[in-house]
Amino acid sequence: MTQDELKALVGQAALNYVVPGEIVGVGTGSTVNKFIEALATMKDQIKGAVSSSEASTLRLKALGIPVFDSNEVERLSVYIDGADEIDHQGHMVKGGGAALTREKIVAAQSAQFVCIADESKLVQVLGAFPLPVEVIPMATTRIVRQFQAMGANAVVRQVNGQPLVTDNGQHIVDVNGLKIADPLAFESEVNNWPGVVTVGVFAHQKASVCLLGTASGVRTLTF
Ligand code: 5RP
Numbered sequence: 001m002t003q004d005e006l007k008a009l010v011g012q013a014a015l016n017y018v019v020p021g022e023i024v025g026v027g028t029g030s031t032v033n034k035f036i037e038a039l040a041t042m043k044d045q046i047k048g049a050v051s052s053s054e055a056s057t058l059r060l061k062a063l064g065i066p067v068f069d070s071n072e073v074e075r076l077s078v079y080i081d082g083a084d085e086i087d088h089q090g091h092m093v094k095g096g097g098a099a100l101t102r103e104k105i106v107a108a109q110s111a112q113f114v115c116i117a118d119e120s121k122l123v124q125v126l127g128a129f130p131l132p133v134e135v136i137p138m139a140t141t142r143i144v145r146q147f148q149a150m151g152a153n154a155v156v157r158q159v160n161g162q163p164l165v166t167d168n169g170q171h172i173v174d175v176n177g178l179k180i181a182d183p184l185a186f187e188s189e190v191n192n193w194p195g196v197v198t199v200g201v202f203a204h205q206k207a208s209v210c211l212l213g214t215a216s217g218v219r220t221l222t223f
Helices: 003-017 030-045 054-062 100-108 137-149 183-191
Strands: 023-026 048-051 076-081 110-118 131-135 153-156 171-176 196-199 209-214 217-222
Touching: 003 030, 003 076, 003 110, 003 209, 003 217, 023 030, 023 100, 030 054, 030 076, 030 110, 048 054, 048 100, 076 100, 100 110, 100 131, 100 196, 131 137, 137 153, 137 171, 183 196
Parallel strands: 023 048, 023 076, 076 110, 110 209
Antiparallel strands: 131 171, 131 196, 153 171, 209 217
């Protein structure tokens, strides 16, 4: 199976976690795009979605799925999103699509985080994928230096030769060369640095379930 087919497989499997009659939390990325396509087949059975990005909002609306502001919704039963990497405890690195802050907000208002990913995303220790950090532009250089002092290499994400601007009007710093042995402590520490909006480690908002696409089908991990 191709990676695209594995993404479609887990996107479809995630429908089993959608609660009829309710609003579902929807993440961002190519795997979630498969889930959104699948969700459209049951759009008459749900009230709508809370979305984690402008990109997902556009897709949801184009398929006729109502999108609610997160402030209008007190609690979601389930949030469905991809990951750049996930460890065997359900801790993740996210933000490859630059949507990490809104993703963490929707995850925090959800009772359950269902991660959908292909098996290449499963790792022993977080750090194989560059770690995205959303930062306030005024603080970028100092934050890059702080990561360098930890022995890592940090760069500002660019689009067409310019710093990428997130849905929140901020920048993304991508950090290479980290081994994140204690994701909970690391997330708390970096989130405390002045100018950091959100670090892309999801340990406090970790997955409770991961639907992993493998050549032999969907493997379900529970944490
Ligand atoms: C976006 C994310 C995505 O969930 C993550 O990058 C995985 O994306 P994909 O499903 O395209 O591999 O965190 O900010």
